[in-house]
Amino acid sequence: MFREPQAVAGGPAMRERLAKTVDAHKYTHGHALILSGGPAKGGAARLAARGALRIGAGLVTVGCPPEALTENAARLDAVMLEPIADADALAVVLEDKRINALGLGPGLGTGKREAALVAGVLGAGRASVLDADALTILAGKPDLLAALHDTCVLTPHSGEFGRLFPDIAEKLAAPAAKGPAYSKVDATREAAKRAGCVVLYKGPDTVIADSDGRCSINSAHYERAAPWLATAGSGDVLSGFIAGLLARGFAPMQAAEIAAWLHVECARRFGPGLIAEDLPEAVPAVFRDLGL
Ligand SMILES: NC(=O)C1=CN([C@@H]2O[C@H](COP(=O)(O)OP(=O)(O)OC[C@H]3O[C@@H](n4cnc5c(N)ncnc54)[C@H](OP(=O)(O)O)[C@@H]3O)[C@@H](O)[C@H]2O)[C@@H](O)CC1
Numbered sequence: 001m002f003r004e005p006q007a008v009a010g011g012p013a014m015r016e017r018l019a020k021t022v023d024a025h026k027y028t029h030g031h032a033l034i035l036s037g038g039p040a041k042g043g044a045a046r047l048a049a050r051g052a053l054r055i056g057a058g059l060v061t062v063g064c065p066p067e068a069l070t071e072n073a074a075r076l077d078a079v080m081l082e083p084i085a086d087a088d089a090l091a092v093v094l095e096d097k098r099i100n101a102l103g104l105g106p107g108l109g110t111g112k113r114e115a116a117l118v119a120g121v122l123g124a125g126r127a128s129v130l131d132a133d134a135l136t137i138l139a140g141k142p143d144l145l146a147a148l149h150d151t152c153v154l155t156p157h158s159g160e161f162g163r164l165f166p167d168i169a170e171k172l173a174a175p176a177a178k179g180p181a182y183s184k185v186d187a188t189r190e191a192a193k194r195a196g197c198v199v200l201y202k203g204p205d206t207v208i209a210d211s212d213g214r215c216s217i218n219s220a221h222y223e224r225a226a227p228w229l230a231t232a233g234s235g236d237v238l239s240g241f242i243a244g245l246l247a248r249g250f251a252p253m254q255a256a257e258i259a260a261w262l263h264v265e266c267a268r269r270f271g272p273g274l275i276a277e278d279l280p281e282a283v284p285a286v287f288r289d290l291g292l
């Protein structure tokens with residue numbers, strides 16, 4: 001089935017779901033945990049965390065190596081902090097079942113600690129968004145790829161997509177010898193089926209597919225053009241938006257579609273000169289425009 005995402009994102013049903021109920025408390029809106037890399041590598045995870053909080057997760061925690069606590073503490077206020085040295089420490093933190101959405105990859109690093117964290121996150125079976133370095137870790141690791149489940153969302157740019165699904169990327173790059181060309185829609189759908197989870201393949205046309213073949217395009221063209229999104233860290237914020245919506249209880253496909261739509265809306269609302277930090281700060285104006 002093929003649908004325009006705008007039919008989902010931006011519509012009355014989305015507005016109703018995004019609005020917060022009057023008598024709720026913060027835990028009603030979920031708790032997202034964003035895992036961070038080490039000292040001087042925390043910017044990307046902080047951007048994601050800010051995105052998750054602005055999109056409406058009730059609580060957001062950054063989990064970082066103990067040696068990065070001081071740096072993060074100096075940069076975070078509403079976002080909470082937890083030292084997470086390794087996968088064992090992650091397992092202890094995840095004993096809190098109220099942590100209902102996980103995000104990892106931005107600025108994470110690709111070493112042994114980080115690979116163990118990816119395994120720990122996948123083993124926890126909770127709604128998770130895997131981006132950036134988490135995707136690089138997954139690439140070529142059949143055991144980790146097999147651990148992906150239907151509440152995961154993968155958010156590759158084309159470099160990461162090529163690392164994760166080299167054969168699919170090759171088909172996409174090949175010129176059509178006859179008939180219609182193998183498209184980004186075909187590629188994303190095939191990747192989602194193989195991964196067994198939602199794949200959001202980024203770009204000016206962001207294609208989002210789930211493993212059942214459901215697919216949508218979030219286009220940033222014509223009146224929705226947002227070329228300012230091509231700036232360092234904007235994808236990190238997108239992964240935070242998705243984590244925040246997962247924490248709020250949106251299904252993975254819906255979280256990915258709505259996050260991608262809001263991401264472009266935030267860029268359009270802010271306009272030229274946008275840097276990644278501006279995206280979470282544009283959320284309140286976009287929400288107001290939606291009548292929330
Ligand atoms: N403020 C911060 O702290 C920020 C921290 N960040 C963190 O940095 C880490 C590295 O992330 P990364 O994405 O920059 O690097 P990497 O995984 O090496 O892939 C890049 C290579 O892939 C290729 N490529 C092909 N298509 C592409 C496309 N559409 N978009 C982009 N690349 C594309 C291209 O190769 P080329 O095609 O040029 O040969 C390119 O050289 C990661 O942890 C991330 O979270 C950043 O988010 C920035 C803000």
Ligand SMILES: Nc1ncnc2c1ncn2[C@@H]1O[C@H](COP(=O)(O)OP(=O)(O)O)[C@@H](O)[C@H]1O
Nearest residue numbers: 157202203204220226229230232233234235236
């Ligand atoms: N020309 C463009 N028009 C609209 N959106 C774009 C354009 N180029 C990139 N984007 C969006 O910007 C984000 C970039 O993410 P990514 O490549 O992961 O960067 P980073 O790793 O620096 O955060 C993605 O959401 C992508 O869809």
